[in-house]
Amino acid sequence: MKKIGIFYFSGTGNTEIIARLLVEPYKRSQVEVELFRIEDVVNHKKTSVINDFDLIGVGHPVLGFGASGITDQFAQMLPSCPGKKAFVFKTASSPHYLNQGASDRVVQIMEAKGYRVFHNSIIAMPCNLFIKYDDQLNKQLYQAAVKKVEHIVTDTLNEQEQHLKINGILSKLLRVLYYGEEHYGAQYFAKGLAASANCTHCKKCVRDCPTNNISEVEDGISFGSNCIWCMRCIYACPNHAIKAKHLSGCVLDPYTGGFNIDQLLNNPQIDGNYVTEKSKGYYKHFIKYFSEAE
Structure with a gap:
C-alpha cells in the first residue's frame, strides 16, 4: 500500500481543514495517509521518517505573500532525499496571481535537497485578516475546496505536473x-x-x-x-x-x-451562492476559480 505523509502548518484552521479533507479521497484510493503538524516537528514534539513515505505533501497558509517562517524552517530541517516525490498546497483568501508564489522558497529549499516537487496548488478559503467575507462566500469557498481536494488527490496519485509561476x-x-x-x-x-x-x-x-x-x-x-x-x-x-x-x-x-466553520456548514439558511457569473469588482476574479472546481 502506498503511504503519504502530509505536513502542514495552519494558523486559524483553514489549512488544517484542507489537510484533513485530503485524507478520505486518498484512503478511497487505497492509500495510507499520516498527518503531521509542522510546529510539532519543528518543536521536536513529534518525529517522522521521511523514507517511510512514497510521497509527501507540505501545506501552509499564505501569510503576507509567503509561507511563514515556521514552514521555511521545517523545509530546512528536512533530510536530503534525492528523487523523493512531493507536492505543496497553500490556502489563501484569494487565488490571485500574487499569492501563487508563496510556496517558492519552500519549493526551492526542498528541491535543493533532492525532492521532486511536481505539484503546486492554491486553495481559496475564508479571509482571516482585515477583510471579513460574507458568510455565503465563506461557505461557497469551503464547498469549492472539497472539490479542489479531489482534483489534488487525483493529480498527485497520477503524478500530474502542476507548477504555479510568478514573475521573478x-x-x-x-x-x-x-x-x-x-x-x-x-x-x-x-x-x-x-x-x-x-x-x-x-x-x-x-x-x-x-x-x-x-x-x-x-x-x-x-x-x-x-x-x-x-x-x-x-x-x-x-x-x-x-x-x-x-x-x-x-x-x-x-x-x-x-x-x-462548522457553524456555516450546519446552517441551511446560508446557501453558499455568493459569487455568480454576474459578480463584479473584487469578487469577479473568483468566477474562474469556482468554475475550475467543478
Missing part, C-alpha cells in the same frame, strides 16, 4: 514585503496583545502557540516578540479573551472560517 522580480519584491510583515509587523502586533478579564487561564493559547511565544506568568498571560501573526491565539480562544491593541483592525469579529 515580482517574487523578490513580495518576498521583501513578506519578510517585513512577519518580522516587523508581527512583532508590533504582538506587543499590543493582552488577555482581558474574560481569561480563565485555561492555557490553551500557551499550549497551541506554534512558536512558543505565549507563556503564563504570575499575574496572567504574557506575549513575547516571537510572533508570526498567524492569529491562532485570538480566533481559537474559547472565551474570546485575547485582544489586540496594535493593528486591531486586522481582527475579524466574529471570524466564521477555519476553526469556526
Whole structure:
C-alpha cells in the first residue's frame, strides 16, 4: 500500500481543514495517509521518517505573500532525499496571481535537497485578516475546496505536473514585503496583545502557540516578540479573551472560517451562492476559480 505523509502548518484552521479533507479521497484510493503538524516537528514534539513515505505533501497558509517562517524552517530541517516525490498546497483568501508564489522558497529549499516537487496548488478559503467575507462566500469557498481536494488527490496519485509561476522580480519584491510583515509587523502586533478579564487561564493559547511565544506568568498571560501573526491565539480562544491593541483592525469579529466553520456548514439558511457569473469588482476574479472546481 502506498503511504503519504502530509505536513502542514495552519494558523486559524483553514489549512488544517484542507489537510484533513485530503485524507478520505486518498484512503478511497487505497492509500495510507499520516498527518503531521509542522510546529510539532519543528518543536521536536513529534518525529517522522521521511523514507517511510512514497510521497509527501507540505501545506501552509499564505501569510503576507509567503509561507511563514515556521514552514521555511521545517523545509530546512528536512533530510536530503534525492528523487523523493512531493507536492505543496497553500490556502489563501484569494487565488490571485500574487499569492501563487508563496510556496517558492519552500519549493526551492526542498528541491535543493533532492525532492521532486511536481505539484503546486492554491486553495481559496475564508479571509482571516482585515477583510471579513460574507458568510455565503465563506461557505461557497469551503464547498469549492472539497472539490479542489479531489482534483489534488487525483493529480498527485497520477503524478500530474502542476507548477504555479510568478514573475521573478515580482517574487523578490513580495518576498521583501513578506519578510517585513512577519518580522516587523508581527512583532508590533504582538506587543499590543493582552488577555482581558474574560481569561480563565485555561492555557490553551500557551499550549497551541506554534512558536512558543505565549507563556503564563504570575499575574496572567504574557506575549513575547516571537510572533508570526498567524492569529491562532485570538480566533481559537474559547472565551474570546485575547485582544489586540496594535493593528486591531486586522481582527475579524466574529471570524466564521477555519476553526469556526462548522457553524456555516450546519446552517441551511446560508446557501453558499455568493459569487455568480454576474459578480463584479473584487469578487469577479473568483468566477474562474469556482468554475475550475467543478
